[in-house]
Amino acid sequence: MLPDKVPDTPVEVIVDLLIKAKGIASTCATVPEELKSHLQKALDIASGLDNYLEKITTKESEPLAELYKKTMSHNWDQVFEEGKTKFRLPKECITGHVEGQALKMLIHMSQAKRVLEIGMFTGYGALSMAEGLPEDGCLVACELEPYLKEFSQPIFEKSPHGKKITVKIGSAMETLKELAATGDQFDMVFIDADKNNYITYYNFIMDNNLLRPQGVICVDNSLFKARVYLKDTTDSNGLALRDFNQFIANDPRVEQVIIPLRDGISLIRRVSLTSAHLLSQDDITDDEVFRGVKGRFILDRMRLDGKVAYVTGGGQGIGRGFAHALGEAGAKVAVVDMDQTKAETVVKELLLKGINAIPITADISKSVDVQRMVDTIVSKWGAIHIACNNAGINKNSASEETSLEEWDQTFSVNLRGMFMCCQVAGRVMLKQGYGKIINTASMASIIVPHPQKQISYNTSKAGVVKLTQTLGTEWIDRGVRVNCISPGIVDTPLIHSEDLRPLVQRWLSDIPAGRLAQVTDLQAAVVYLASDVSNYMTGHNLVIEGGQSLW
Numbered sequence: 001m002l003p004d005k006v007p008d009t010p011v012e013v014i015v016d017l018l019i020k021a022k023g024i025a026s027t028c029a030t031v032p033e034e035l036k037s038h039l040q041k042a043l044d045i046a047s048g049l050d051n052y053l054e055k056i057t058t059k060e061s062e063p064l065a066e067l068y069k070k071t072m073s074h075n076w077d078q079v080f081e082e083g084k085t086k087f088r089l090p091k092e093c094i095t096g097h098v099e100g101q102a103l104k105m106l107i108h109m110s111q112a113k114r115v116l117e118i119g120m121f122t123g124y125g126a127l128s129m130a131e132g133l134p135e136d137g138c139l140v141a142c143e144l145e146p147y148l149k150e151f152s153q154p155i156f157e158k159s160p161h162g163k164k165i166t167v168k169i170g171s172a173m174e175t176l177k178e179l180a181a182t183g184d185q186f187d188m189v190f191i192d193a194d195k196n197n198y199i200t201y202y203n204f205i206m207d208n209n210l211l212r213p214q215g216v217i218c219v220d221n222s223l224f225k226a227r228v229y230l231k232d233t234t235d236s237n238g239l240a241l242r243d244f245n246q247f248i249a250n251d252p253r254v255e256q257v258i259i260p261l262r263d264g265i266s267l268i269r270r271v272s273l274t275s276a277h278l279l280s281q282d283d284i285t286d287d288e289v290f291r292g293v294k295g296r297f298i299l300d301r302m303r304l305d306g307k308v309a310y311v312t313g314g315g316q317g318i319g320r321g322f323a324h325a326l327g328e329a330g331a332k333v334a335v336v337d338m339d340q341t342k343a344e345t346v347v348k349e350l351l352l353k354g355i356n357a358i359p360i361t362a363d364i365s366k367s368v369d370v371q372r373m374v375d376t377i378v379s380k381w382g383a384i385h386i387a388c389n390n391a392g393i394n395k396n397s398a399s400e401e402t403s404l405e406e407w408d409q410t411f412s413v414n415l416r417g418m419f420m421c422c423q424v425a426g427r428v429m430l431k432q433g434y435g436k437i438i439n440t441a442s443m444a445s446i447i448v449p450h451p452q453k454q455i456s457y458n459t460s461k462a463g464v465v466k467l468t469q470t471l472g473t474e475w476i477d478r479g480v481r482v483n484c485i486s487p488g489i490v491d492t493p494l495i496h497s498e499d500l501r502p503l504v505q506r507w508l509s510d511i512p513a514g515r516l517a518q519v520t521d522l523q524a525a526v527v528y529l530a531s532d533v534s535n536y537m538t539g540h541n542l543v544i545e546g547g548q549s550l551w
């Protein structure tokens with residue numbers, strides 16, 4: 001702590017008192033050496049804490065460092081005296097490095113996309129949180145002083161994350177009312193202004209559902225220099241925060257913890273209502289629709305944590321997209337491909353994202369390879385919950401010229417290979433009493449795509465749908481669901497070749513959506529079919545083709 005600095009946090013207050021005590025002890029001959037040594041040790045511990053946290057916390061970005069420097073070197077008294085701010089703003093009210101990183105971490109951990117900040121000051125906390133938001137995330141910062149928006153804007157513009165921040169100038173309460181009127185909701189709210197009104201802000205946020213279900217409210221300065229628990233506190237802010245903390249502790253809608261970082265950060269989250277809370281509300285049906293199945297809301301129920309999946313043809317295109325989607329949703333993924341390098345590259349991508357994955361080289365038209373694929377997964381991970389049978393080939397020829405060789409090759413991968421995968425993985429799943437099989441069929445199973453000629457492909461994919469329906473009905477009473485996805489024309493590098501370019505124009509005129517499918521358009525479907533939310537669905541052909549089959 002700097003010599004003239006007013007102590008701002010419980011630790012700084014302790015340091016201040018220890019320095020004073022040490023000073024008295026050093027001038028008093030009767031103080032035992034041991035007591036002086038204990039005082040020194042306590043001072044070392046307390047005064048070293050903030051420095052250590054500062055040093056060890058991940059370095060702030062350049063725009064944040066600039067914002068900090070600009071805030072600390074600005075003459076806030078002069079600005080006030082010139083009438084540019086309504087109030088005299090103490091530069092110490094900046095959030096700062098360690099707290100800024102803590103907020104950013106909370107944003108990551110809660111996967112927040114929309115954040116509301118009450119009290120922006122020069123925007124250090126706002127920019128820290130914006131750095132933790134996804135590209136399409138947004139942060140609304142409420143600030144009373146128009147001068148602060150002008151101050152922070154040039155630095156926000158230097159940061160790639162600054163565009164996520166919208167500053168609302170005016171009284172925070174007015175902004176909250178505006179946001180509530182338009183039905184806005186936030187994943188995280190950071191309250192850091194106007195301590196006497198914390199309870200009012202909190203109640204308004206809760207009563208108007210500005211906090212989304214399972215959202216988090218963070219409150220700054222909730223230890224307020226330790227005055228919230230010191231008996232002799234008389235200042236209005238200390239007393240307001242004491243009342244606020246107690247109010248939250250008594251509110252059955254939420255639970256809270258105060259992290260003793262800097263001046264204290266409260267973390268408050270809405271809890272699910274107990275049956276006792278609902279007793280007085282006899283018009284409410286307390287069932288799985290109200291509470292979520294096993295207490296889990298819909299998006300949570302689509303997670304695949306702990307599940308084991310494989311994707312054939314996982315080395316590129318749709319299969320690669322499926323492997324990423326299943327992994328992102330929480331599954332471990334075996335990436336299966338004929339091409340070892342491609343399988344290994346996708347596994348490398350998944351591992352880099354923190355997803356557990358293994359590559360398996362297999363030609364699914366060979367029964368030994370299919371058996372080896374399944375055995376490898378079971379011996380490595382002990383189960384197979386999700387079988388994504390996606391590998392397929394597509395050859396073009398006019399029907400009168402189609403060779404039996406082309407027909408056999410297509411069928412041996414697209415239908416015979418698909419059946420072998422379903423059968424071998426299905427045996428494991430039937431034993432487990434649980435499994436989700438997702439086969440890749442094609443829009444060609446329901447329409448005849450043109451002008452290209454591909455009788456063996458179209459017929460094999462129609463076969464995939466019938467295979468899916470048959471297995472789907474045969475196995476559902478033993479816990480194994482079998483469905484398929486029929487993509488339309490997917491935008492892959494192959495499609496942009498010289499030969500195919502004229503066809504693309506033709507196809508586009510047949511697609512109501514006006515564009516080809518991207519691999520990412522198909523990813524949610526595989527997660528849906530792989531998760532328990534689709535357990536009542538079996539033998540279904542989920543067509544995703546931008547409306548092409550309807551024209």
Ligand SMILES: C[S@@+](CC[C@H](N)C(=O)[O-])C[C@H]1O[C@@H](n2cnc3c(N)ncnc32)[C@H](O)[C@@H]1O
Nearest residue numbers: 093094095119120121125143144171172193194
């Ligand atoms: C503690 S500072 C905020 C620090 C900031 N969160 C940061 O990250 O550095 C409080 C800010 O709240 C603003 N403020 C105070 N009362 C307000 C109100 N009623 N409405 C909106 N902003 C207010 C002040 O102008 C000041 O800039």
